[in-house]
Amino acid sequence: MPLYHNEDQAMLADSAAQFMSEEGAIAKQLRHWRDRDCKDGFGHGLWKQFGEMGFTGILIDENDGGLGMGHVEAGIVLEQIGRNLTPSPFLTSSVLAATALKHGGTDLKGKYLPGLIAGEHVFAVAIDEGAKHRPERIACKAEKSGNGFKLSGQKNFVVYGASADMLVVAARTSGGDSDTDGITLFAVPRDAPGMTHDSVRLVDSSMATHTKFDSVELDGDAVIGEVDGGREILNAMLDAGRVGSAAEGCGVAGGAFDMTIDYLKQRKQFGRLIGEFQALQHRASHLYSEVEIARAVTIKAQQLLDGGSEKASLMVSVAKAKASKTAGLSVREGVQMHGGIGMTDEYDIGLFMKRDRALQEFLGDEYYHTNRVAELSGY
Amino acid sequence: MSDTAAQLETFRSETRIWLEANCPAEMREPVRDEDDIYWGGRNAKFKSDAQKSWFEACVAKGYTVPAWPKAYGGAGLDAPKAKILREEMSRIGARPPLSSFGIWMLGPALLHFGTEGQKQRFLNEIARGEIRWCQGYSEPGSGSDLVSMQTYGEDKGDHWVVNGQKIWTSYADEADWIFCLVRTDKSNKYKGITFMLFDMAGGGVTTKPILLISGNSPFCETFMDDVKVPKSYGEDVPAFVGEVNRGWDVAKYLLGHEREMISGAGGGDRNAAIGSAMQRRAAKEGGALDPVLRAEMAQFDVDALAYAAMGEKFLDEIKVGKAHPAQPNMMKYVGTELNKRRHELMMSAGGSTALEWDSEETKGGKQPRDWLRTKANSIEGGTSEVMLNVISKRILELPDS
Numbered sequence: 077m078p079l080y081h082n083e084d085q086a087m088l089a090d091s092a093a094q095f096m097s098e099e100g101a102i103a104k105q106l107r108h109w110r111d112r113d114c115k116d117g118f119g120h121g122l123w124k125q126f127g128e129m130g131f132t133g134i135l136i137d138e139n140d141g142g143l144g145m146g147h148v149e150a151g152i153v154l155e156q157i158g159r160n161l162t163p164s165p166f167l168t169s170s171v172l173a174a175t176a177l178k179h180g181g182t183d184l185k186g187k188y189l190p191g192l193i194a195g196e197h198v199f200a201v202a203i204d205e206g207a208k209h210r211p212e213r214i215a216c217k218a219e220k221s222g223n224g225f226k227l228s229g230q231k232n233f234v235v236y237g238a239s240a241d242m243l244v245v246a247a248r249t250s251g252g253d254s255d256t257d258g259i260t261l262f263a264v265p266r267d268a269p270g271m272t273h274d275s276v277r278l279v280d281s282s283m284a285t286h287t288k289f290d291s292v293e294l295d296g297d298a299v300i301g302e303v304d305g306g307r308e309i310l311n312a313m314l315d316a317g318r319v320g321s322a323a324e325g326c327g328v329a330g331g332a333f334d335m336t337i338d339y340l341k342q343r344k345q346f347g348r349l350i351g352e353f354q355a356l357q358h359r360a361s362h363l364y365s366e367v368e369i370a371r372a373v374t375i376k377a378q379q380l381l382d383g384g385s386e387k388a389s390l391m392v393s394v395a396k397a398k399a400s401k402t403a404g405l406s407v408r409e410g411v412q413m414h415g416g417i418g419m420t421d422e423y424d425i426g427l428f429m430k431r432d433r434a435l436q437e438f439l440g441d442e443y444y445h446t447n448r449v450a451e452l453s454g455y
Numbered sequence: 456m457s458d459t460a461a462q463l464e465t466f467r468s469e470t471r472i473w474l475e476a477n478c479p480a481e482m483r484e485p486v487r488d489e490d491d492i493y494w495g496g497r498n499a500k501f502k503s504d505a506q507k508s509w510f511e512a513c514v515a516k517g518y519t520v521p522a523w524p525k526a527y528g529g530a531g532l533d534a535p536k537a538k539i540l541r542e543e544m545s546r547i548g549a550r551p552p553l554s555s556f557g558i559w560m561l562g563p564a565l566l567h568f569g570t571e572g573q574k575q576r577f578l579n580e581i582a583r584g585e586i587r588w589c590q591g592y593s594e595p596g597s598g599s600d601l602v603s604m605q606t607y608g609e610d611k612g613d614h615w616v617v618n619g620q621k622i623w624t625s626y627a628d629e630a631d632w633i634f635c636l637v638r639t640d641k642s643n644k645y646k647g648i649t650f651m652l653f654d655m656a657g658g659g660v661t662t663k664p665i666l667l668i669s670g671n672s673p674f675c676e677t678f679m680d681d682v683k684v685p686k687s688y689g690e691d692v693p694a695f696v697g698e699v700n701r702g703w704d705v706a707k708y709l710l711g712h713e714r715e716m717i718s719g720a721g722g723g724d725r726n727a728a729i730g731s732a733m734q735r736r737a738a739k740e741g742g743a744l745d746p747v748l749r750a751e752m753a754q755f756d757v758d759a760l761a762y763a764a765m766g767e768k769f770l771d772e773i774k775v776g777k778a779h780p781a782q783p784n785m786m787k788y789v790g791t792e793l794n795k796r797r798h799e800l801m802m803s804a805g806g807s808t809a810l811e812w813d814s815e816e817t818k819g820g821k822q823p824r825d826w827l828r829t830k831a832n833s834i835e836g837g838t839s840e841v842m843l844n845v846i847s848k849r850i851l852e853l854p855d856s
Contacts, residue, residue, distance in 0.1 A: 078774075079771050080772055360853065361844075369765045375768070397757045398758070449753055
């Protein structure tokens with residue numbers, strides 16, 4: 077398969093670009109909700125529009141009411157989300173939770189998918205337990221209790237956790253904290269007694285929670301897939317979420333890059349456009365190269381994942397590492413090349429820097445994924 | 456009409472059978488030293504019978520230049536078939552039967568700008584490995600600023616008299632003919648250069664190898680003293696490509712082509728990850744990579760694997776005309792910088808063994824010599840700095856200073 081979008085994908089990209097630059101624009105969404113101190117950190121109205129556009133069901137099978145598309149298509153939407161810094165629960169709900177629910181039974185699908193597809197329901201994922209992403213170690217416990225389970229422990233960095241109608245929680249049902257096996261995934265409804273959210277605003281104005289589970293009672297129907305068989309589903313979720321987050325990172329990198337190149341063509345100092353200075357031209361050209369490469373490896377990883385390749389997981393980590401590295405470079409160069417105004421809240425370039433920081437951390441930063449590339453390569 | 460998938464599969468199996476029958480086992484081993492590469496030319500010698508028979512089989516089949524038309528010594532393969540042949544050759548590790556600047560550089564220029572007579576004569580000679588060409592571009596005072604070159608051809612009616620000096624002429628001391636940029640109008644910088652073709656044995660040309668930091672001498676200085684270049688070698692075979700005074704168009708076209716080639720797009724070892732091989736090497740001595748080196752190795756591997764995807768995307772886009780025309784400059788910049796980094800890391804992982812310059816165990820210091828050779832990657836064919844200038848101007852459209 078060639079590493080560029082086919083006709084259908086190019087059409088989707090056009091409509092996603094138009095939609096996001098209009099409805100999802102920074103002034104209309106990110107700044108709007110931020111300046112109103114919104115407890116959700118995103119607009120439910122926009123999420124509903126995501127549903128009308130069909131974005132919400134991209135990764136959901138046609139039999140289940142979705143579009144039955146793949147990670148290339150989800151990535152197209154995410155790249156536009158990245159470019160416009162559009163706050164939305166797309167990545168957590170339509171990519172991560174949707175991937176988990178693919179492995180769920182008919183009941184779970186019937187219960188949760190229609191609300192997601194309609195853009196009425198929001199889902200979150202509860203994986204991390206400390207400040208860093210370490211999904212290899214899961215200590216949050218679910219103990220058998222009657223026909224169901226009692227869930228206890230704490231999860232961190234649950235993005236949009238307080239706004240979620242359902243949380244996909246990775247918990248331990250057997251074995252030691254660092255065991256690969258013995259993980260079970262649960263679909264925990266928002267009103268489950270014993271679950272409390274400590275909501276925090278993050279640097280990029282998105283909302284996340286420290287969520288505590290104090291003997292939360294769940295019936296057997298809440299299990300996604302098999303008891304003790306959650307690791308494989310979790311890995312599928314992580315691959316999907318990571319390649320999605322790489323695509324969003326490419327969007328952040330590209331958005332900051334374009335804004336910076338425009339600025340180099342407008343700003344005058346010493347009687348010249350600053351874009352005439354070779355010191356800046358070379359840095360801009362280097363950045364261009366990195367952004368192109370990050371996009372290339374991201375679409376490569378998306379295609380491998382869609383094709384079920386054995387190499388997909390390695391390439392997903394390469395993509396996440398490269399996109400994180402590149403977006404980081406793009407926002408830092410962007411702020412520096414904007415000079416003083418890059419430090420002001422009025423200009424958008426700083427918002428890109430903030431978003432990049434939060435996005436990088438999500439599902440593993442460049443260091444985590446660079447190390448994972450080494451481990452998967454056998455060193 | 457393009458071939459159906461079934462026709463392509465038939466071609467693939469025929470190719471396999473042909474390669475099985477014609478590519479000797481020896482020619483499927485990695486290239487170890489310079490003699491393993493067959494360059495052709497008047498003074499060429501085969502290293503082994505296997506090299507000779509592989510070369511001759513390919514000439515007969517048109518596989519020294521598979522994508523060139525049959526009339527010019529090629530096999531007339533279209534892009535999908537040429538790709539299948541490449542894949543099948545790479546699957547069995549087959550060496551290229553013939554390497555030459557005629558194939559890589561002059562051939563594409565003639566295919567694009569040449570007369571029918573030039574194509575008939577020169578392309579066939581190249582395909583059959585009869586004439587070895589070298590490229591006369593750079594001069595001592597004209598490196599990155601190539602268009603300032605001064606080698607001058609004085610018009611004497613039916614011939615030119617050429618005087619001047621070229622530098623960095625790859626393998627000029629072993630070449631038969633040269634394609635050479637010669638100034639034919641001193642009053643016009645860009646439109647005063649002619650892309651000439653002449654025999655280096657015709658008198659007045661001397662070459663002097665340049666000893667490099669790697670200890671090798673792949674490049675020469677080439678001196679031209681009153682070299683008489685006829686304007687024509689026969690009917691429809693002018694001694695210049697394109698038009699007189701318009702050689703810069705040909706040179707620019709070829710530079711783009713060269714950058715594409717140097718960029719190593721489309722795979723090969725140069726794009727591969729290295730960490731696991733370096734770890735195995737360290738483990739042989741009972742050790743492991745130092746943690747900080749391991750980390751740098753991993754960062755390199757991320758960049759290398761990502762660049763390999765970029766190479767694939769670049770080729771896919773070129774095929775359908777989606778790539779920006781200046782994109783080869785980006786590929787060349789990133790690919791060569793990456794290759795330098797790769798060799799730095801391999802030197803660090805190799806420790807003192809990698810310092811040995813001529814010991815038998817290190818195959819004559821192959822590693823440090825290769826490491827030093829890579830430093831030229833980001834200079835030849837346009838420096839990294841020039842590549843960044845071109846990206847700024849042509850892709851980002853940043854203002855001129």
